[in-house]
Amino acid sequence: MKATLGILALAFGGGACVVGITSLLLGLQRKNDALLAVGRKCVAVLLVSALAAVGIMEWALVSHDFTIRYVAENNARSTPLLFTITGLWSALAGSILLWVLILSGYIGVTVRHFRKRASEPLVIWATIVMLGVALFFFLLVLGPANPFRLVAGGAPLDGRGPNPLLQNHPLMAFHPPMLYLGYVGFTVPFAFAMSSLITGSVGEGWLADTRRTTLIAWGFLSLGIILGAWWSYEVLGWGGYWAWDPVENASLLPWLTATAFIHSVMVQERRAMLRVWNLSLVIATFCLTILGTFLTRSGVVNSVHAFSESSIGLWLLVFLGVCAGAGLALIAWRGDRLRAPGRIDSMLSREAAFLGNNLLFVAFAFVVLLGTVFPLIVEAIQGKQLSVGEPYFNRMTIPLGLALLFLMAVAPALPWRAASGDVLKRRLLLPAWVGTAVMVLTLIFLDRSLPTALAFGLGAFAIAGIMRETFMAVKSRRSADKIGWMRATGRTLAGNPRRYGGLTVHLGVVLIAVAIAGSHTFGTKQEIRLAKGQSAEVAGYTFTYVGSSKSVTGQKTTLSTDIRIEQGGKSLGTYAPSVSTFPNSNQAIGTPSVRTGVLRDIYLTLVSSPNKTGRVTIGVGINPMVVWIWFGGALLAIGTIGALLPSVRRRPGFRVTGEAEVEAQSVSVS
Template sequence: MNSALGQGLILLSLATATVGCILGFAAGRSGSAAGLRWTRWLAGTYATSLILANLVMEYALLTHDFTVKYVDMVGSTSSPTYITIVSLWSSLEGSILFWGMILAIYIWGFLATTRQGHERMTPYTLATVLAVGTFFSFLIAGPADPFSAVQPRPDSMHTGPNPLLQNHWLMIIHPPALYLGYVGMTIPFGMGVSALLRGELGASWMALTRSWMLVPFGFLTAGVVLGGWWAYEVLGWGGYWAWDPVENASFLPWLTAAAFLHAAMLEERRGLLKAWTVVLLLVTFALTILGTFMTRSGVFNSVHSFTQSAIGPTFLVFLAVILVISVLLVGLRMHLLSDEGSLGSPLSRDAAFIVNNLLFAGFTFVVLVGTVFPLLAEAVRDIKLSVGAPFFNQLSVPIGLTIVFLMGVGPALPWGRTSGKEAASLLWVPLTTSLILGALALALGMRQLWPVVTLIVSLFAALVALRDMVTPVSALMRRRGLPPLAAASLAFRRGRRRYGGQIVHIGVALVVVSIAVSSSYQVIEEGMVPKGQSLTIADYELRFEESRSFREPHRDVLEAQFTVLQNGREVGSLGPRLNRYSGQMNPIGTPAVLSTARQDLYLSLMSVAKDGQAAGLRAFINPMVSWLWVGATVMVLGVLIAAWPRRRQKPATKAAA
């Protein structure tokens, strides 16, 4: 029953998406109000059918209906309930189904926010979104069908989802956050296609599209960082980012989306980079499809990717169609994409934003080439190549630091023309302060070049952001005599988008400093530690007390208990683990981490002697890692503030005569 019901709902979604797509394009061309109403109804039906299909799959998973293909693949009667629920996105077919549900949620959000107004933009936007929905419904109905009826395998073969996905609670929130970022890019993409088809590329379209881009950008930011946190807490190598192909796949659209958000501001305020902004919007969506292909085709060897599948070529065809249509649309509307303004001065916010965008493009190119080139080399010349972290670090660190520096220069300068004297007066206080603090860091023992440069540049950007937030408050206090809290509240309400952007910049500064310090000053020690003896790392002693084995519902656990002493004083205990899952030959480690504001003590258990009298341990001291998670949280908070919709003004009522 679950198989038939699920397949019926997917076929309904495919039919409504196809018809709605055709009708939407027709309504956009003819301006038919009735056609728009039908398109909206079909879009709502499509979204509802996909949400219901996901609920049917969840019901099948929770009731262990092994006659459903996907449940037979990832289900297990021994898995905890929360693992059973999140196994929906633990493998290829379920993840594509979940992709469809996220798109359905965004469609309902778009329908709800466009009930009044935007009649000229909505038909083409919905038609484009439903075209994307048609593709994914086709995948779910055909090559990635999770609802096929099967003969259940023996119960001993029902081992649950991928063990790496069962090993930490972050897998509950990391994939949904990433999906909300990836899939959400469909709505701005649809708006971009609509604007190009209608030839209406004014400031009002850009403002609305930018607002819609902020939502998936915030989720993508959270998803990328949560992926790094998952790697840090699960993989046991002491790091959080390895330039893995699938990590890069999520970072690429983040870079172009960030570039778009800055370019859109320049177009709104100065009428510059109109064509470039549209291209960034289209490329961002194309990169999300490329990222989906990289994760789900199995062509890249990664702990984040799914196994080999047959849908890879289908994704490549879809990506090619998107690129061809995008190029054609931009080419046909190029006469409408000429800049309306001009660059007033190289010492201006305009110029800083332009250079900033060029650097984002360069960063994207470096990551894309380093990620895709090995695959192309193998496909064309049958040569296996590997592009490692040194390549990415050597090229991306200078580009990234220059972007952070311009993140301070841009907001410090006004729009339009600026004299050299005025620019110097605006920049010298934060720049001098950051240089003094950098010199202080040198005096305190920070000797490596790149961390010192990173600290100076990040402090400069953060100081500019703080000044930009304080200046309107102090101005209101002087002009209106308002108390500080009232002035801050009024300034925030008036410039919420600006405040959100500056909060994001402060978060970026925290993240960049954390990455520089943690990667440059990491300390590593490893060894076999006899029971009652200690492994020393910096000012810590790690005394091995005992090992113990126990059974959890879905795994066998081997844990080693270590007492942690710092400068001879006991500060806690840590229990790194080795987890063994059914059907898995090798155990999967769970590191134990003692986090402070200054540093993390990170223990990864390598082995335990058969008699339990010794444990193989790898220990890391990772400075300032906790500030990476704090900075990312600040970034997401800033995006949320910037994206929060403005309160609608109530229409004025005429006084009674």
């Protein structure tokens, strides 16, 4: 019964897409408001259908309905409730179903938001494009990725359970949905970009219409990437958080192009420049989300993040080709109207810095894309398996990352059009001295690696610039309003949340960049073999093997080892790295135990369980500054939320004076 209800819900959703597209096209052609209203009502049917289908699947998972093949393959009676619920996105068909729900939600919110402009061709065509995308994904879940297929023969008494890696940490409840909210959210700006090309409304209006949705999608994608790195760090047991895995890269690619777009869109809003560039970035970002879906769900790459081989790969590639081809064709068609009247007046201007920023982001994306898909192309053409590893990515991306850090420090301080020498000196001299001092101190006292010193110095340069700019604005507000520092700070931030939200995001990105440089440069890894009661020293810490314990539940069997950590005779606590085995899986899953600190983490893994002589092998990692990555991710989220807030109007007659013309113009969220 549940399978039948689920398929009916999906069929209603797909049918609503077809009826909605048809009604909107006819209503637009005939200028018939009644048909346009039918098209908008189909969006509600679409959303209700998606909610019903997801609800039915969750019902089947929670009730262990093993007549449905997806449930039998990804659920078991012993699976804890949390991982039973997250089973919806633990395999291919369920994840596409979640995608459908999120896409339907975005379409519903967008249509409601523009309900007062529902008769405008720009909004109508955007809705048609979004419904077309939704129709494609409904066809996937009705066809090759149908989650409601029945088990052949009789239903088993119990299921196989989720992939062991996907039921070993609560982050699985948050990481995939955040990524999907980011991926799917870029459908909205893509739809409006395509609509602007179709209708010829290629000015700056569509940018304002989609700014908030773009920021929301970018924020969710950023948070999803950070949570994915955290999951990798806490679950996989290799001591790192980013391995340039093809599926990790697939999420990074649209983030890079979307970040470039968020910066360059301000240039178009301010100077009416970069129209073709911005349209191209939006289309590229959406296409890269489809490419990421292909890499994750087609089985063409070998990754702990990827699902098994499936038949939807060709569907996704065809859809990707259609979207990219249609976008390029429309840009070529509207080429004459896309000529921008604005020009860059000086290389020492904010628009020039943003253009340089864009070129670096696109170069970064190209490097990652080439390293990700090149092995697939070689295998498809020559049948040879080729691996592109960390050395290639580090060698190619580190210079680009350092250049981006430099522009992140400089660009917010530059005025539009042109900067004089006095302005540059006043705004950048102090931050530059701070950055130089930090770089020199790093070379003298910490490490003589030039990339690390540059990362630390440029990070200090950027942070000092942000702090100086914010201080000058607060100081001016305090002087103008005759109020205290706290109230002046609040009014300054509330007066231009888009700018200070962007600067908060910049601060988060800088912390992440510095933390990555520090953890790679100053980290230590070592394996130690200990008998019970025996100790070993690593990097000034003493590790003592206290004992082992075994626990058995219906979900898994876990062997843990207790390791006491001391430093200078002071106990830092006892930690228990473990290894678990799951029913219906021959794979043993290690779970690291991490002592998190502000300056460094102590990362313990159980490499081998007690042997006949009672000795265990423990992997010890001293990982500096890793917690700064998670803190930087939190700043990304806070800054994005801040940039979305409405500004508080200044009181009449208020004028920010002097240095605090710290430009009420918006800065990007990057």
